[in-house]
Amino acid sequence: MRTETPPTVRLEDYRPSDHLIDRVELDVRLDPHDTRVSATLALRPNPAGRAGAPLVLDGDDLTLLGLELDGQALAPDTFRADASSLTLHAVPQRPFTLRIETRLDPTANTRLMGLYRSSGVYSTQCEADGFRRITYFLDRPDVLSVYTTRIEADRAAAPVLLGNGNPVEAGAVAGTDRHYAVWHDPLPKPAYLFALVGGRLDRVAKGFTTMEGRAVEIAVYVEPGKRDRAAYALDAVERSMAWDERAFGRAYDLDVFNVVAVSDFNMGAMENKGLNIFNDKFVLASPDTATDTDYAAIEAIIAHEYFHNWSGNRVTCRDWFQLCLKEGLTVFRDQEFSSDMRSRAVHRIAEVRNLRARQFPEDAGPLAHPVRPKQYAEINNFYTATVYEKGAEIVRMLRTLIGETAFRAGMDRYFADNDGTAATVEDFLKAFEAVTGRDLARFAEWYERPGTPRVAVFGSYDAAAKTYRLAFRQTRPGAGADAPPLVIPIRLGLVGTDGPLIDAASGRVEDGVFVLDAAEDTLTFENVAAEPVPSLFRGFSAPVRVESALDAAARLTLLRHDPDSFNRWEAAQRVALGLMTAQVRGDAPEEAGADDFVGALGAFLDGEALRDPAFAAQILALPSEGDVADEIGTEIDPDAIASARRDLRRRLGAGLRARLLTLREELAEPAGTPFSPDASAAGRRALRNAALDLIAAADAETGTALAQAQIAAATNMTDRLAGLAALALLPGEAREAALAAFAERYADEPLVLDKWFAIQAMIPEDGTVARIRRLQGHPAFAMTNPNRVRSLVGSFSLANPTQFNRADGAGYALLAETVLALDGTNPQVAARLMTAFGPWRRLEPGRRAQAESALRRIVATQGLSRDVADIGTRSLA
Numbered sequence: 001m002r003t004e005t006p007p008t009v010r011l012e013d014y015r016p017s018d019h020l021i022d023r024v025e026l027d028v029r030l031d032p033h034d035t036r037v038s039a040t041l042a043l044r045p046n047p048a049g050r051a052g053a054p055l056v057l058d059g060d061d062l063t064l065l066g067l068e069l070d071g072q073a074l075a076p077d078t079f080r081a082d083a084s085s086l087t088l089h090a091v092p093q094r095p096f097t098l099r100i101e102t103r104l105d106p107t108a109n110t111r112l113m114g115l116y117r118s119s120g121v122y123s124t125q126c127e128a129d130g131f132r133r134i135t136y137f138l139d140r141p142d143v144l145s146v147y148t149t150r151i152e153a154d155r156a157a158a159p160v161l162l163g164n165g166n167p168v169e170a171g172a173v174a175g176t177d178r179h180y181a182v183w184h185d186p187l188p189k190p191a192y193l194f195a196l197v198g199g200r201l202d203r204v205a206k207g208f209t210t211m212e213g214r215a216v217e218i219a220v221y222v223e224p225g226k227r228d229r230a231a232y233a234l235d236a237v238e239r240s241m242a243w244d245e246r247a248f249g250r251a252y253d254l255d256v257f258n259v260v261a262v263s264d265f266n267m268g269a270m271e272n273k274g275l276n277i278f279n280d281k282f283v284l285a286s287p288d289t290a291t292d293t294d295y296a297a298i299e300a301i302i303a304h305e306y307f308h309n310w311s312g313n314r315v316t317c318r319d320w321f322q323l324c325l326k327e328g329l330t331v332f333r334d335q336e337f338s339s340d341m342r343s344r345a346v347h348r349i350a351e352v353r354n355l356r357a358r359q360f361p362e363d364a365g366p367l368a369h370p371v372r373p374k375q376y377a378e379i380n381n382f383y384t385a386t387v388y389e390k391g392a393e394i395v396r397m398l399r400t401l402i403g404e405t406a407f408r409a410g411m412d413r414y415f416a417d418n419d420g421t422a423a424t425v426e427d428f429l430k431a432f433e434a435v436t437g438r439d440l441a442r443f444a445e446w447y448e449r450p451g452t453p454r455v456a457v458f459g460s461y462d463a464a465a466k467t468y469r470l471a472f473r474q475t476r477p478g479a480g481a482d483a484p485p486l487v488i489p490i491r492l493g494l495v496g497t498d499g500p501l502i503d504a505a506s507g508r509v510e511d512g513v514f515v516l517d518a519a520e521d522t523l524t525f526e527n528v529a530a531e532p533v534p535s536l537f538r539g540f541s542a543p544v545r546v547e548s549a550l551d552a553a554a555r556l557t558l559l560r561h562d563p564d565s566f567n568r569w570e571a572a573q574r575v576a577l578g579l580m581t582a583q584v585r586g587d588a589p590e591e592a593g594a595d596d597f598v599g600a601l602g603a604f605l606d607g608e609a610l611r612d613p614a615f616a617a618q619i620l621a622l623p624s625e626g627d628v629a630d631e632i633g634t635e636i637d638p639d640a641i642a643s644a645r646r647d648l649r650r651r652l653g654a655g656l657r658a659r660l661l662t663l664r665e666e667l668a669e670p671a672g673t674p675f676s677p678d679a680s681a682a683g684r685r686a687l688r689n690a691a692l693d694l695i696a697a698a699d700a701e702t703g704t705a706l707a708q709a710q711i712a713a714a715t716n717m718t719d720r721l722a723g724l725a726a727l728a729l730l731p732g733e734a735r736e737a738a739l740a741a742f743a744e745r746y747a748d749e750p751l752v753l754d755k756w757f758a759i760q761a762m763i764p765e766d767g768t769v770a771r772i773r774r775l776q777g778h779p780a781f782a783m784t785n786p787n788r789v790r791s792l793v794g795s796f797s798l799a800n801p802t803q804f805n806r807a808d809g810a811g812y813a814l815l816a817e818t819v820l821a822l823d824g825t826n827p828q829v830a831a832r833l834m835t836a837f838g839p840w841r842r843l844e845p846g847r848r849a850q851a852e853s854a855l856r857r858i859v860a861t862q863g864l865s866r867d868v869a870d871i872g873t874r875s876l877a
């Protein structure tokens, strides 16, 4: 464990490597405790580096067994090796070869970085800095090498041996029980994209021919016995390959594309060249074990990792400050893919819900950072919603600003100009400047400063002149007084109060988009016959908070008449938020407002629920308690928010009861309908289950009966789990019996038990902390498995606001204990869990003090990892 204060790495200090590594030959002899790695590196001085500089290779937890330069063992006084680096004081000023032999213990590697063994399977995770746990190396993304990897293992323990690139050769090791495989990856890549896998795995595969005529074998590897759960992921790979050709002209470039599911994994998945490694949660799916949400996540993450083959691998990042260059862009690409596969409007709503739930709070708290950070102490703490999701929003705004055709041309230009190199955000923008002739320097400001911008909008109608004026003002909380205004694309239109669209023109609106690029600006529409309702930021055209004085009636007009689906949803959300925040603040009694809202939703359901059930389900799903907290901003009392939200759900459930009950009947699948995970079947289930949720909120007895019947009749996990989730909110014997039956049915299904852990962790009742402590002793729970920990403790701290934020501090204590218990074995996951303390300063004083003391307790602990120390220090700063 590291205890020293970690040095800060700064973007401004970047300089090219003094040395380059052109080729890497790895010979990896797998063994549970004594794995031997021999790395032969073809090095040369970097013409762009400092001549004569010593060679300093990165290492982490390595044992050096041998070191040769051009075939000669090195004298001990010519180098210095320790656990974290290998320094050669003087190296030749010409190409030379270094052979390094190291020893590893993959079984003891609980950090799940580098080479580790999980459920008997050897696999690797090298991003961001895991390769240095395999051998000493220039472990930085701007050092690109061609890799050849020989993997050897006991044949019975690891019949499958996979590497990057294409398979070259395989065979037995004469006179032993061992065998080997050689893989060659012809495309130069940074070390973070290296991977290997060895284990007993089942395989499903299918062929694909690229638009360039290359025959590719796509394969998905899973735990033995789970082949039938790999079919959906395999299909998603194929659809991703075809889509990237169609949408971006990007073809796959190797003969094989392998995906491997492993059960212990720190994050979602990893885009290693030709060998994507996944958390099995994002591969395995069957109707009985996976929900519609799981299917959608599998499709999105399979696509995400596949799309990295171009946005990340063919064009990689110069340094880790440029992480958004690959992540923001690839999230944008996977969002576009999912939108094309499903309903675009519904997907956009899901994207914005996610952005508001995770990125807005991050940007408003102590861990806020620019999309391109300027410094870091631990890079693994910067795989954040800001880099990923806000990064994707920047790419989307760029497309909105320049239009689809220019955007596609710019993407082509970016790939063409930067293929095979390690690029920067500037290189990305340069490609779009080249194809459009525009100067994007001011747009680039989006990458530079943290904080969610606010845009205030005031509308005024002049009946005599028949003009409508919109005045805009942008501000940037926390960005500093010197921050220049942002370039903000505002997609907008005017809606008539009684329906018909107002086709009013303004010279400054092009293709429905107004660009706000000054601190203040106004926009005038001519020939507006009657006072309109402005529909602003259609499709959520910029990641900002909008302040407008629209009243509930105007918003309900948008819900009825706006041609932009996103803004129809947004209008309903704003009305609901207004009702809940008014109750929390004890403003005016909002009886009438709530009745109008119920009436509007009723009319909406009558007209449209069956036409687009997925969209209707989104309309019925109220803003979360987190959304309300975010809206309120300071002195947050989670109990008051929860009770306001409970009251509104109860009102909706009571007011819409008859309609919701009928809808449930109308949406029920006729018996014997085969399961389909597609968007339309999933949409019907979503609406049916949203109805259940509201009915149960108003009437526990009916809710219990419906939920029990649904569980008993369920033919898929979506319906079964929705039934259980509804029951989970209704204390009593029925709930406990259903939970017990579920646990028994899925006793051998860890990924399904994760859902069971999560549902219990989210129960908004006093007994939950005690329940979680009990569940930590459940035989299926394991602190060594990141999915288990996230299900139980992650769900608790992120999705149970009243219990995590208990006034007595017991929720914070539980999280603090878990973070500390985990830090010794898996600092990355411990640090990630700890980010749940992020919003602590915005709580009311009592809870704020409790949260702060829990944080201080963590930070005061001796021997903290760099990961946890970094989050702790920044959270308290």
Ligand code: ARG
Pocket: 127, 128, 267, 269, 270, 271, 304, 305, 308, 327, 380, 383
């Ligand atoms: N690049 C991976 C992705 O596709 C994530 C890697 C995360 N690594 C980490 N150390 N947190 O998003």
Ligand code: ZN
Pocket: 304, 308, 326, 327, 330
């Ligand atoms: Zn990614």
